[in-house]
Every structure is written in structure tokens, then in C-alpha cells.
Amino acid sequence: MRDDELAEVEAQLRGLIEEMGLPWVLDAVDRSITEGVSEERVLRRRRTPQHDHEPPVYETVVGSEREFRAASRSETLVITTRPMTARERVEQFLIALRRILLELPDIEGHTLALLSDSDAERRTPVETVAFHPVDADHARREPAHDLARPDPERREYLRRVLDNLAAEVRG
Numbered sequence: 001m002r003d004d005e006l007a008e009v010e011a012q013l014r015g016l017i018e019e020m021g022l023p024w025v026l027d028a029v030d031r032s033i034t035e036g037v038s039e040e041r042v043l044r045r046r047r048t049p050q051h052d053h054e055p056p057v058y059e060t061v062v063g064s065e066r067e068f069r070a071a072s073r074s075e076t077l078v079i080t081t082r083p084m085t086a087r088e089r090v091e092q093f094l095i096a097l098r099r100i101l102l103e104l105p106d107i108e109g110h111t112l113a114l115l116s117d118s119d120a121e122r123r124t125p126v127e128t129v130a131f132h133p134v135d136a137d138h139a140r141r142e143p144a145h146d147l148a149r150p151d152p153e154r155r156e157y158l159r160r161v162l163d164n165l166a167a168e169v170r171g
Contacts, residue, residue, distance in 0.1 A: 001169055006086035009169070013093040025100060029092050036081035037088065043076045090169050094162060101158050 001009070017025050084092070108129040115126040 001087070001171060003086045006090050006169065009165075010086065010090050010093060013090065013097065017093070017096070020100075022100065025096050029096050032092050033084050033089050036083050039080050039082060041078050041080055043078055087169055087171075091166070094166050094169065098162050102155065102162070105155070 014026065017023075017029075111129050112126060
């Protein structure tokens with residue numbers, strides 16, 4: 001996909017999540033996008049300064065030489081961040097949707113199964129699991145989110161749609 005197509009897909013996914021009433025998901029994805037992508041780089045001193053007022057010159061080591069050797073005085077491991085590409089931003093939205101639409105209902109189902117199996121006769125049966133945003137500000141503004149587990153056919157359809165979209169984005 002071209003960058004303009006990816007921007008359109010990102011806007012549509014953003015709108016979809018907003019329509020679902022999940023602004024806290026948008027906040028989490030936006031935080032991730034703002035943080036960028038961490039990358040490790042090994043810098044090797046290429047030239048030692050001739051005079052005290054000159055800074056040393058470094059080059060980035062790539063490929064098989066990327067391994068950091070702590071004993072080497074001329075190399076330094078640095079962790080940098082770079083902005084996400086349009087493709088990586090869309091992938092973040094797809095990951096969030098997969099977690100909300102597919103993984104959380106799975107967790108709910110497994111949790112309900114565990115709770116109904118153990119000591120069921122000694123307590124009131126558990127019928128649902130509610131998910132609350134972690135952020136205290138959101139918890140005050142928004143109600144808990146009950147995720148109705150869709151039937152297996154619908155879940156498989158959602159899985160295929162997300163998989164196909166992810167494959168299209170990856171190119």
C-alpha cells in the first residue's frame with residue numbers, strides 16, 4: 001500500500017474504534033505511536049580528534065558487526081527511537097483491534113470457564129467479565145466494557161478480515 005492509502009486506512013480504523021466507544025484504545029495506540037520505534041545501534045569511533053576542541057567522529061555499525069563488544073573502547077551501544085512509518089501506525093491499530101475483538105473475548109471465556117469449574121456450588125455463579133481501562137481518569141469517565149463473545153462463525157470472520165487487512169498492509 002502507498003502512504004496515502006495507509007493514511008486513509010488509519011483514519012478509517014481510528015473512526016471505527018471511536019464509534020465502538022473505546023477512546024482509551026485510541027489513547028493507548030496514540031501513546032505507542034508517539035513513543036516511536038526503539039532501535040539499538042552500535043557506534044564506532046571512526047576518527048579520534050586531533051585537538052581537544054574537536055568532537056570525535058562516529059559511524060554506525062550495521063549487519064553482522066552489530067553485536068556490541070563491551071571490551072571495545074571505540075564502540076558504544078546506543079538506543080534511539082524513530083517515528084513510526086505509516087505502515088507501522090496502521091499495524092498498531094490492527095493489533096489493538098485484534099486484542100479487543102478476538103483476544104479479550106477469549107480471555108473472558110477462559111476466565112468464566114475457570115470460575116465456573118472451581119467451587120461452583122459454594123458461591124454465586126459468575127456470568128460475565130467486565131474490562132476497565134487501567135488509567136484512573138478513564139475509569140471515572142467511562143463505564144466498564146462488556147464484550148459479548150460473538151459466535152464462532154463471526155469470530156472466524158473477524159479473524160479473517162483482520163488477517164487479510166494485515167496482509168494487505170504488509171504488502
